[in-house]
């Protein structure tokens with residue numbers, strides 16, 4: 001099934017999550033673990049946090065986390081998982097459409113892991129705005145697909161625009177100064193589809209550190 005959808009983001013993602021009791025693995029994204037495990041915990045923002053595995057992993061490591069997602073269904077699971085993991089007090093879950101949300105305050109880590117959507121999602125604008133909230137010395141970590149898996153059921157609005165990490169750094173203005181680009185890479189990952197199909201996917205990984213004022 002390859003369908004274009006005209007639903008809004010909350011309708012689409014709530015029905016997506018409602019199809020199954022659990023959609024994602026419950027494990028944190030490997031690129032997040034690799035890029036952040038040696039970073040001292042502080043304040044983190046997880047954009048499009050889904051069922052919460054990344055936010056919970058961060059909270060377990062001592063971070064204070066704000067997880068934002070448009071899906072109430074995903075967030076209610078995330079909330080339950082955080083309680084089960086004993087870290088509920090360290091995570092705030094916000095049900096927001098990132099296209100409209102104005103983040104407040106500063107974060108020492110802003111993470112966007114596979115922030116993609118088959119429905120309207122102004123990803124570059126969201127990431128640019130979120131980058132402004134990174135505190136001096138803090139990190140912006142964006143991990144994304146460079147192509148969708150062969151079994152993807154929905155056409156994605158951003159399919160033609162999936163950037164490599166270098167392109168994304170340019171688009172977000174991170175080459176213009178004020179940032180040190182610490183990881184700008186593509187990495188391959190073997191993935192298994194819903195019917196056991198195998199594919200090798202290439203992810204774009206961008207880690208940038210906001211330079212402290214001299």
Ligand SMILES: C[S@@+](CC[C@H](N)C(=O)[O-])C[C@H]1O[C@@H](n2cnc3c(N)ncnc32)[C@H](O)[C@@H]1O
Pocket residue numbers: 009013024029047048049050051068069070071074096097098099112113114115116117120121
């Ligand atoms: C591909 S999933 C990735 C989930 C999670 N970051 C992960 O890596 O498992 C994309 C997530 O972005 C969320 N999302 C999509 N559009 C959104 C929007 N406009 N505002 C907030 N969240 C959105 C979806 O609900 C979904 O949880």
